[in-house]
Amino acid sequence: MLIRIFEYIRKYTKLGHQTLTHSTPTESNASSAKSHSTTACGQDESARRNAMWHSLRSALRGDKEAQYQMGISYLYGQLGLDRSYFHAERWLNEAAHQGHPSAKRALQDAYQDLAFS
Numbered sequence: 001m002l003i004r005i006f007e008y009i010r011k012y013t014k015l016g017h018q019t020l021t022h023s024t025p026t027e028s029n030a031s032s033a034k035s036h037s038t039t040a041c042g043q044d045e046s047a048r049r050n051a052m053w054h055s056l057r058s059a060l061r062g063d064k065e066a067q068y069q070m071g072i073s074y075l076y077g078q079l080g081l082d083r084s085y086f087h088a089e090r091w092l093n094e095a096a097h098q099g100h101p102s103a104k105r106a107l108q109d110a111y112q113d114l115a116f117s
Contacts, residue, residue, distance in 0.1 A: 052079040067095035
């Protein structure tokens with residue numbers, strides 16, 4: 001089930017990236033493009049919110065991959081979350097203590113970025 005959650009996250013994160021980077025519509029189809037983008041953004045927002053809640057639920061149950069995902073999401077402001085180094089550190093520490101291979105490295109990189117910024 002967790003694999004499906006992360007596939008879902010990746011799918012809708014990519015969709016959101018494509019929605020944000022598409023070119024501006026021409027004047028002739030501006031109204032139809034506007035209504036389509038509003039619907040896509042609403043669906044995208046809902047998908048991100050659902051993905052965040054699924055990750056949070058799994059992370060609270062002790063899943064180290066979900067804890068890592070929550071830490072990365074807070075670190076970079078993904079899944080509709082505000083950027084929070086405090087929360088990112090908490091979740092990445094949890095994942096690192098459980099032996100997640102990338103969590104410790106992500107923490108080291110974040111500390112280094114903060115030290116030199």
